[in-house]
Amino acid sequence: MVQFVGVDNVVRLIHSVGMERFLLGLADYIENDFRRWNEFEKEPRVASHSRDGVIELMPASDGRLYGFKYVNGHPKNTRDGLQTVTAFGVLSDVGTGYPTFFSEMTIMTALRTAATSALAAKYLARDDASTMAIIGLGAQSEFQALAFKTLLGIDKLRVYDIDPAATAKFVRNMSPWGFEIVEADSTAEAVLGADIITTVTADKLNATILSDNMVGNGVHINAVGGDCPGKTELQRDILLRADVYVEFTEQTRIEGEIQQMPKGFPVTELWQVITGDANGRISHEQITVFDSVGFAIEDFSTLRYLRDSVQHTDFYTELDLLADPVDPRDLYGVLSTTIEDPRVLRRA
Amino acid sequence: MVQFVGVDNVVRLIHSVGMERFLLGLADYIENDFRRWNEFEKEPRVASHSRDGVIELMPASDGRLYGFKYVNGHPKNTRDGLQTVTAFGVLSDVGTGYPTFFSEMTIMTALRTAATSALAAKYLARDDASTMAIIGLGAQSEFQALAFKTLLGIDKLRVYDIDPAATAKFVRNMSPWGFEIVEADSTAEAVLGADIITTVTADKLNATILSDNMVGNGVHINAVGGDCPGKTELQRDILLRADVYVEFTEQTRIEGEIQQMPKGFPVTELWQVITGDANGRISHEQITVFDSVGFAIEDFSTLRYLRDSVQHTDFYTELDLLADPVDPRDLYGVLSTTIEDPRVLRRA
Known part of the structure; x- marks a missing residue:
């Protein structure tokens, strides 16, 4: 049987664990997987583009566990009252190829994107950062x-x-979360005095959400919304002044803010900062940019975290996804007799 | 909600429809999709290879419907009492990117492989064929x-x-099926007098299951077992004497019997025979080979057939796979309140 965690159970699990503890645990899993970056087989995502959007499959494997996420991106969905992004994910055992775990990943993707942003900022924002601007409240x-x-x-x-x-x-x-929130009348007003600027707008076009004159020294920019070809948020002059950090260079050059820059534009991969192989922030004045597009290893970590979190709980159900006859050569036997016959179909 | 058809329901559905009617319907769907071959976006499968096997994602889209199959191939599994191949599949709406249908595909893949073989033979075997040899009884x-x-x-x-x-x-x-079955003591004995030869052995190596001297004029060879790099069943001399038909040339040159042949070796794609763009069998003496490896469009047809077959029946269940808040910008709202609140979470 394959374990299944649907939307109801993800919500129940998070209520049970508590949002803050849940996010901390998730960020831990992502950080640990980034730390062993070179153990992973990193494959490009497989995209099927259509008029209104894209459907992607994002696989990753560490040689023992294989995971993939299905995710769509349909900007026009919002106008029809639907989610722009929906997702689900699967984990399997590399040794047998059998899938073992299946879950919703719409909520989980939102959480992993945020956890990865905060993880990057832990290494890249100033230690004394206390104020964040958020541009785009979707x-x-x-x-x-x-x-x-x-x-x-x-x-x-x-x-x-x-x-x-x-x-x-x-x-x-x-x-309910005890934030001090200033509702600004413009992006320029919102970023005034902010230590961290998070851009997370939704339009699918090359926009200038943040122009160079809005960005002061010492700021960390968490650029989340520019995440596919033809969709960027930062004026390119900002990138020239900043040190830019990415998840997986090859993918970010196609999908991230740096699609505006020539191929040789220097970037540092976040995992290198986490392992200490590269510098994060080294001065108070430096401008840092995390050019986030979302990478398959983050989903792999998220699926692993969710799977581990629901063990020995009632936050999952079981699906009879696998026809697994006792005699593997007798797949037909599953059909020829009643499936309740214990000689024919194995029940885990 | 996403419709789910597990193993139990596939078995119940086939019992209810009847195996023969079910296979006829499935072959019909495959034939109809092969007939509109050029409407499909054909992507290479994405393979993750490991020591003991491979995990593949096989996507296909006709511009309205998107489908993919997850399938593994682990030859050593049999020794541990497990299936060599397990699979599941998903259909989604291209317009919204939302997944709509999820099912087991282990049994369904076995059925679609067989239905595709028989469909090919309908065009390629002699009209008066009545005897088939089967080499490999897995x-x-x-x-x-x-x-x-x-x-x-x-x-x-x-x-x-x-x-x-x-x-x-x-x-x-x-x-129970009324066949006249001869149990042969060797491959050579089995193929004697057969009009059709089906090779469907399991070993992952370049084997010579069928040598040239065993194959007489007029025979149709249904070569099913050679389906991945390094796995073939036919002596190459047979291919030189035969007309070879494939599903998707680009993929079959890597995975099929013709991996033994130079790149320019002439083949015909089955869909061209079905549409009348190319000849099938044109003489009684001709040797024809269907070099079957399995292509994503067959799985697309199969998922479509299964989905259509379970509508208005109780052979499916529903999964809460999609977090779909009434206000699409308020994904967080799904978490912040109880999910039973109808203002927050849409129930299809």
């Missing part, structure tokens, strides 16, 4: 706020969205 | 026998496996 924004509060103690937010309804939703959702 | 063999009986009326079988227990299993499973 589905990802609350998760970013909570991850930065949990991992870095950020408790002052300056927020802006072109849609006041999105701002109202954000403030309502975050009100 | 998990796929019974499905091949039943598909050829259903689609072509083949009712005489000459069978051989190096393991007498496999032969006994095959004969036991097929005894």
Whole structure:
């Protein structure tokens, strides 16, 4: 049998563990997998593009465990009341090829994106950072706020969205968490005095959400919204002034902010900072950019974390996904008799 | 909600429809999709190789519907009492990117492989074919026998496996179906007088299951077992004497019998025969080979067929795989309140 964690059970699990403890655990799993980066087989994601969006399969393997995530990106969905991004994921045993774990990954992707951002900022933002600007208050924004509060103690937010309804939703959702929130009237106002700037807008185009003159020295920019070809948020001059950190260079050159830059533009991979192979922030004045696009290893860590979290709980169900006859050459036998016959079909 | 068809429900569905009607319907769906071959986006499968096997993701899309299959191939599994091949599949809506259907594909892959073989033979074997040899009596063999009986009326079988227990299993499973079965003592004896030869052995190596001297004029060879790099069953001299038909040339040159031949070796794609763009069999003496490796469009057809077959039945269940808040920007709202709140989480 294959373990299945659906939306209800993810919500129940997070309520049971507590959001902050859950995010800390998730960030730990991601950090540990980034630390053993070279153990992973890193494959490009497989994308199927259509008029309105893209469907991608993102595999990763550490040689013992194989994982993949299915994820779509359909910007126009919002106009029809649907999610831009939905996802699910699977883990399997590399030795046998048998899938063992299957789960929703829409909520989990939002959490892992935020946890990875906060993890990067732990190494790249100034130690004394206390204020974060968030530009774009869509589905990802609350998760970013909570991850930065949990991992870095950020408790002052300056927020802006072109849609006041999105701002109202954000403030309502975050009100129980003890943030000091300033609702700005523009991006320029929101970033004033912020130590960290998170850009997480949704439009699928090359936009200038953040222009060079808005960015002062010492700031860490967490650039989350520019995550596919033709979708960027930062004016390229910012990238020229900054030290840029990425997940997986090959992928980020296609999907990230640095798609605006020539191929040789220097970047550092986050795992190198985590292992100490490369520098993170080295001065108070330096501008750092985490050019986040989301990488398969983060999903692998997330699936592993979710699987480990639900063991010995009732937060999963079982699916009869695998026809596994007692005699492996007798697959037909599964069909020829009643499946309750214990001689024919194995029950784990 | 996403519809889910597990092993129990696939078995119940086939019992309810009847194996022969089920195979005919499945072959119909495959034939119809092969007929509109050029509507499909054809992507290479994404393979993750490890010491003991391979895990593959096989996507296909016709621009409206997207499907993919997860499938592993672990030859050593049999020694541990496990299936060599397990699989599951997913269908999604290209317009929204939302997955809609999820199912077991281990049994369904066995059925689609057999249905595709019989479909090819309908165009490539002699009209008067009545006897088929089957070499290799593992998990796929019974499905091949039943598909050829259903689609072509083949009712005489000459069978051989190096393991007498496999032969006994095959004969036991097929005894209710009214075949005349000859249990041969060798491959050479099995193929004597056969109009069609199906090779479906399991070893992962370049073997000579069928040598040139065993193959007489007019025979159709259904070469199923040679389906990955380093795994072939036919002596190459046979391919030089035969007209060779494949599913998708680019993939078969890597995985099929023709991996033994130079790149320019001429082949015909099966869909061209089905649409009438290319010849199938044109003479009684011709030797034809269907060099089958399994292609993603067959799985797409199979998923579509299974989905259509379970509508308005109780042969599926529903999974809460998708977090789909009423306000798409309020994904966090799914977590912040109880999920029973109808304002927060949509229930399809």
